Amino acid sequence: MTDITTVSQTSVSPDVAAGVAQFLSPVVLDLTALVVNGKQAHWHVRGANFVGVHELLDTIVAHAQDWADSAAERIVALGLPVDARLSTVAANATTPQLTAGFQQSEVTIAEFVAQIDAALTTVKTAVNELDAIDLTSQDIAIEISRGLEKDRWFLVAHVAK
Numbered sequence: 001m002t003d004i005t006t007v008s009q010t011s012v013s014p015d016v017a018a019g020v021a022q023f024l025s026p027v028v029l030d031l032t033a034l035v036v037n038g039k040q041a042h043w044h045v046r047g048a049n050f051v052g053v054h055e056l057l058d059t060i061v062a063h064a065q066d067w068a069d070s071a072a073e074r075i076v077a078l079g080l081p082v083d084a085r086l087s088t089v090a091a092n093a094t095t096p097q098l099t100a101g102f103q104q105s106e107v108t109i110a111e112f113v114a115q116i117d118a119a120l121t122t123v124k125t126a127v128n129e130l131d132a133i134d135l136t137s138q139d140i141a142i143e144i145s146r147g148l149e150k151d152r153w154f155l156v157a158h159v160a161k
């Protein structure tokens with residue numbers, strides 16, 4: 001019988017786990033910021049295309065929540081913890097500040113696209129760096145990148161000429 005004390009906690013080396021945590025943790029923080037700021041934008045948008053933008057922002061929030069979960073659980077699956085406490089997100093997320101209060105939809109869209117672009121920069125760094133560290137983790141970052149770019153398109157299409 002296998003002695004449980006001899007079973008490794010993860011299937012990867014400590015160096016691989018640390019590298020994955022280094023590049024996926026910022027992704028978790030930026031996506032968590034998108035969840036919070038997405039709701040803020042969802043509540044305060046007004047004006048042209050109100051229903052479309054209001055409802056799309058909720059869809060983007062749901063996507064960001066799912067992707068944050070995927071990235072966080074990849075780190076945990078490799079045996080390391082994630083720090084996505086609210087204070088850590090506020091201090092370290094790269095997403096810019098949203099303007100407080102009600103906004104016309106053009107402003108909401110411009111500000112939220114800036115949120116997505118900040119997160120995309122973080123995600124692209126993860127894609128590039130994980131290429132040499134762990135392809136399974138890189139695949140998660142690629143999926144997030146593809147999804148964020150699609151959500152960005154859906155948002156921008158409301159104001160594109």
Ligand SMILES: [Fe+2]
Nearest residue numbers: 042043054058
């Ligand atoms: Fe709502």
